[in-house]
Amino acid sequence: MEGYLSKKSRLGAAGRVWQRRWFVLDGTGLRWFEDESKRGDAKGAIGLAHLESAGAAAHKSPTRFLVRCRASAERGSAASVYDFEAPSSAAMGRWVEAVGRLVCARGAREGGGGSGDAALCGEPVEERLAAVPGNGECADCMSSDPKRQPLPAWASTNLGVVFCIRCSGAHRKLGTHLSKVLSIKIDRWSDEQLAWMERLGNAQVNAELEAGLPAGVKPDLVSSSAEQVEAFIRAKYELGSFLAGGDGFVPPAPRRSLQEVGMIEFAGLLFVQLVAGSHLRVPNAWRTASLHCEFRLGERRARSRRCRGSPNPVWGEELAINRCAADEALLVRLIGADLLGRTECLGEGRVRIDDLPREQPTGVDLPLLPSSESARTKAPSLGLVLTYNPLS
Ligand SMILES: [Zn+2]
Structure with missing residues (x-):
């Protein structure tokens, strides 16, 4: 693919500056030119053997991304990172995906078994998601104590948050039109899904969806019933009750019916x-x-x-x-x-x-x-x- 991108220059007399260049990504790697008309004269290039991975520059801007390169074709040799800015977030997604596909295709040729999923081609999904601010604890019950609840092992690929297994049950009940739940450890992830998760994350999403909750009043979901957890999660993601200016309303948890409680006879x-x-x-x-x-x-x-x-x-x-x-x-x-x-x-x-x-x-x-x-x-x-x- 080809197009204009801005690339941060190497450190020079003027410090690091953004330079707009025409970029071409093909089977030889990534090359850049002063502009589209001067395509005979490359200003620089990263050979295919040196491309390592590409990903969103988490939390900087939705249009910025990073390309990691290695100094030699040896995996694990000294790496350098290039900063890029695309004209739009959609273009950013396409460039990241294209670099990822190229690296995977090379991996497959080298016998590395690359098959297009990020878990095999880039860093493990788990590490990349854990590095996003707020992702060390469940987005909903804030559980970060493995003795009380397991650490976040589930994610909503459209909401951009990670959560514990207990809260994942409530997310599934919301339906896939509201929350698409994937296992961080078991499911296959695309680079696009990972880039999206890295752009959002628990801290950023909660800053918006829980802005209306006064500090310290978040209910203790860890010791609440499954019905109460579901009611809270529905209010947060479906009704937007806790947005800044939200009404804070949590619909009452469904009460257990007599049939559910079994043989005990209640008066x-x-x-x-x-x-x-x-x-x-x-x-x-x-x-x-x-x-x-x-x-x-x-x-x-x-x-x-x-x-x-x-x-x-x-x-x-x-x-x-x-x-x-x-x-x-x-x-x-x-x-x-x-x-x-x-x-x-x-x-x-x-x-x-x-x-x-x-x-x-x-x-x-x-x-x-x-x-x-x-x-x-x-x-x-x-x-x-x-x-x-x-x-x-
Ligand atoms: Zn939870």
Whole structure:
């Protein structure tokens, strides 16, 4: 292929400057000329044997790309990198692809087995994707702790993000028109897909799609149910709820139906709206980096998201818990977690289910014990709205 590109010059008296040249890429390699009319007189060339790879110059500009060359035909010999700028991002994509095809074809002739996919021709897909800012953790649940969740092993080739296996399930449910999911390790990747992923990446995409989320309020998806993860991912990518100026709306997670829960017979369903805490005793910022509530009804538990440790945190969150006939009271515990994730119970309270009116939202200001005996300070409490719906 042929066309005008700008190429950064070698270091000279004037520093490195951009020079517009006419480029020709063919079976001999890449040659350049002062302009299209002076094609007899090449200003420079990179022989085919020296071409190593080409790729988008990640995060610089959508039209810039890099071509890596080796000093001799030996693989792994000293390399140099040339900077190019194409007139458009589409042209950039075509040049990168054309160089990639040429290098692969050469590899196949040399017996290297090149078959046109990047995993065989260039750097491993995994390394290239991991080098993109933000890609060290899952784009959605931010999981980067392999003990809690595996590291990102999946990617959306159109959204340009990488995520963990758990969040990949929710991306698949969005449908391929919204998110095309590929395995980073197993699937075959084209150079074009990789170049696109390198231009985007978790940090850049989240800066846009989560711009409307105030710092620190992202829900803890690692400890949320699969339904809650799906609801968040749908809101983020499908509804654009967290864009700057988005409405922040997360559609409620689908509740489990009785058929799904199997043989246990439930007497009813309790909806718990956790509104806010007041006058909570928070030991200190380090020991109580985050607060969450745990609700227990017999064997079943639900927990709220974590929010920043403060005496008057606001949750505004609704949870649902199934009730068996034998369960008498809802146990509510306020849990503080330190920066290392170690937890401590900061108080608890109980609500008798049979004291609640049926099918009617009821506000409860639940005192937390142990509370201070001193009458001068206000007792810590949690504001809840409880609705109990018995199954007929
Ligand atoms: Zn995840």
